[in-house]
Amino acid sequence: MLISAAVSAYTDHLATVRRLSPATVRAYRSDLTDLVATIGDRKLEEVDIEHLRDWLWAATQRGMARSTLARRTAGVRGFCAWTVEEGHRATDPSLRLVTPKRGRTLPTVATAPTLAEVLDAGRIAGAGGDPHALRDTAILETLYGGALRVSELCGLDLESVDSSNATVRVIGKGSKERVVPLGAPALSAIEAYRVRARPAFVTEASGTALFLGTRGGRINPRTVYDVVRRTLSAQVGTDNIGPHSLRHSAATHLLDGGADLRAVQELLGHASLGTTQIYTHVSTERLASAYRLAHPRA
Known part of the structure; x- marks a missing residue:
């Protein structure tokens, strides 16, 4: 073969x-x-x-x-x-292959005040009824509020959101389903978009997709990346920011606020607790930075 x-x-x-x-x-x-x-x-x-x-x-x-x-x-x-x-060969030539060590790169994290400012500005922009402003604000609120992956957000359907229980049902990696809590700001933004903006995007291609692109089909990851970068790059001070930065930020802010690591693991849909633990390093680094800046004996 x-x-x-x-x-x-x-x-x-x-x-x-x-x-x-x-x-x-x-x-x-x-x-x-x-x-x-x-x-x-x-x-x-x-x-x-x-x-x-x-x-x-x-x-x-x-x-x-x-x-x-x-x-x-x-x-x-x-x-x-x-x-x-599968019996295609007798021996495995990769057994002695050495794996290069990964360098640890801390994720880009926006501060809670920065995100509050951005999201509040989005709500003001959407108050005028602009469909794109309403949609983009709902996207940002949902990514941050639920700590979702971009693929999970793009895969949401209208029935995925359960407003009465303040949750959203997402399909994560490996087609694993989980239910994620959403706060009042995210639920309010989704409802404003669904009622006042989504009808402006709807076409025959829309189906049951919650978030729609300009042509009416299910929104794609590239559009979501553009929304996040356009909205946050100036405030964060880097163009190297995307939907995953909001997920990183949500996890870090939860840990900063005292959330249990295993609860954050379940929220993020991580199979391994070790994957979630990188956010403890982010929190520690932020603490060390604040210490160096503020403590007289640093």
């Missing part, structure tokens, strides 16, 4: 058997397709550890981030293990 055929079968397995998200499957397919392009579409049993090292080295020479290299290493290990499990 050629590598390209094995890659195709493996990514089909990830999508249909392991039921990974389409974005995750695309990332694995892209990485493994690059492996084929780098070492050639040779027979699967001809691939050895040196081919894999050459592939990673080529990526390093292109300036690829350590986090991406780590993902590639994990991806090719999974692929090679699968080929052995």
